[in-house]
Amino acid sequence: MTTARLFSGMQPSADSLHFGNYAGALLQWINMQETHDAVFCVVDLHALTVPQDPAKLAENTRKTAAQYIASGIDPHKSTLFVQSHVPAHSELAWLLNTVTAFGEASRMTQFKDKTQKQGSDNATVGLFTYPILQAADILAHDANVVPVGEDQRQHIELTRDLATRFNQRYGPVFTVPEVTVMEGAAKIYDLQNPTAKMSKSGESPAGILWLLDEPAVLTKKIKSAVTDTDNSIVFDPEHKPGVSNLLSLLALATGKAVGDVVASLSGGGYGALKGEVAEAVVAKVAPIREKTHELLGDPAELDRLLALGAEKAAATAEATLGRAHEALGLLPRLH
Numbered sequence: 001m002t003t004a005r006l007f008s009g010m011q012p013s014a015d016s017l018h019f020g021n022y023a024g025a026l027l028q029w030i031n032m033q034e035t036h037d038a039v040f041c042v043v044d045l046h047a048l049t050v051p052q053d054p055a056k057l058a059e060n061t062r063k064t065a066a067q068y069i070a071s072g073i074d075p076h077k078s079t080l081f082v083q084s085h086v087p088a089h090s091e092l093a094w095l096l097n098t099v100t101a102f103g104e105a106s107r108m109t110q111f112k113d114k115t116q117k118q119g120s121d122n123a124t125v126g127l128f129t130y131p132i133l134q135a136a137d138i139l140a141h142d143a144n145v146v147p148v149g150e151d152q153r154q155h156i157e158l159t160r161d162l163a164t165r166f167n168q169r170y171g172p173v174f175t176v177p178e179v180t181v182m183e184g185a186a187k188i189y190d191l192q193n194p195t196a197k198m199s200k201s202g203e204s205p206a207g208i209l210w211l212l213d214e215p216a217v218l219t220k221k222i223k224s225a226v227t228d229t230d231n232s233i234v235f236d237p238e239h240k241p242g243v244s245n246l247l248s249l250l251a252l253a254t255g256k257a258v259g260d261v262v263a264s265l266s267g268g269g270y271g272a273l274k275g276e277v278a279e280a281v282v283a284k285v286a287p288i289r290e291k292t293h294e295l296l297g298d299p300a301e302l303d304r305l306l307a308l309g310a311e312k313a314a315a316t317a318e319a320t321l322g323r324a325h326e327a328l329g330l331l332p333r334l335h
């Protein structure tokens with residue numbers, strides 16, 4: 001039996017990844033790289049769907065790769081690369097654009113969410129077609145599984161639809177992937193606004209736990225998290241979103257089940273809960289921050305690792321692109 005292929009990625013669209021990225025995606029990646037042929041991408045082209053400062057984008061691309069490695073991704077065991085280093089992704093995205101219905105692209109809720117405030121008139125077409133580039137990322141690598149947080153589920157479902165449609169029309173070119181959303185980590189919420197997901201573009205700076213925050217900053221944010229007034233520790237996301245989010249954080253940071261965490265907390269109230277969450281999150285995040293800074297101290301070595309990854313990734317993606325060209329009847333170029 002061949003090992004299943006895993007593909008996933010994150011945008012380098014902020015100075016740091018946050019605990020939602022860690023819990024919803026990275027934690028799964030680290031475990032699954034042991035049992036899968038894993039491919040991890042820093043999706044810099046996706047970040048361009050909203051304006052980016054060029055110098056910052058380059059810096060954040062390296063920073064994102066460094067945070068993958070610092071969290072436990074092994075660039076020798078897995079393939080780790082930058083999306084724009086493998087042009088086959090963009091070329092495949094064009095081919096997939098031609099089998100995507102305008103209506104189906106219009107139903108993507110992330111585009112709707114992101115354009116809710118200002119309306120879609122000034123949003124870029126790139127933001128609109130973003131999920132099609134995501135589908136290209138996944139299909140280029142013949143991925144069987146795509147571990148992501150809950151907010152990405154619809155994009156993976158679109159990927160499945162596009163792959164199935166293409167295969168039906170033109171022959172079996174693409175592998176149809178499964179979605180892998182981890183129970184309990186699928187959605188981490190903003191500490192100040194616990195009904196909104198923790199997000200790089202979140203409105204309250206105190207609500208986001210950045211992986212590169214100093215320990216004292218993480219502790220302060222956790223201690224100021226919004227809870228409620230009845231001081232009872234119960235996991236009930238609907239009625240007690242703030243407390244439930246803290247319990248999820250504690251479970252994820254300690255590797256325990258939420259039920260066990262609740263049982264171990266009898267008494268003490270919210271103050272004690274926050275203290276435990278802060279301690280556990282800092283214990284998890286501080287080493288990642290330190291290791292990230294260490295890796296960023298040697299950018300040439302980081303770039304060398306990314307070049308190695310791009311070479312491996314290009315071989316797979318170009319082969320897939322070649323199959324798609326042939327199936328579509330694009331005339332082969334003589335060399």
Ligand code: TYM
Pocket residue numbers: 007008009010011012020021022023024025043046133134135137138146147148149150151152155185186187188189197198199
């Ligand atoms: P991005 O960069 O927004 O997020 C990266 C990963 O983090 C997860 N995530 C969360 N999980 C739990 N709670 C949260 N609050 C939270 N916020 C983010 C996301 O679900 C994601 O898994 N479109 C993708 C990037 C992408 C991609 C791909 C992913 C491009 N091509 C191919 C998988 C496969 C994105 O913007 O993720």
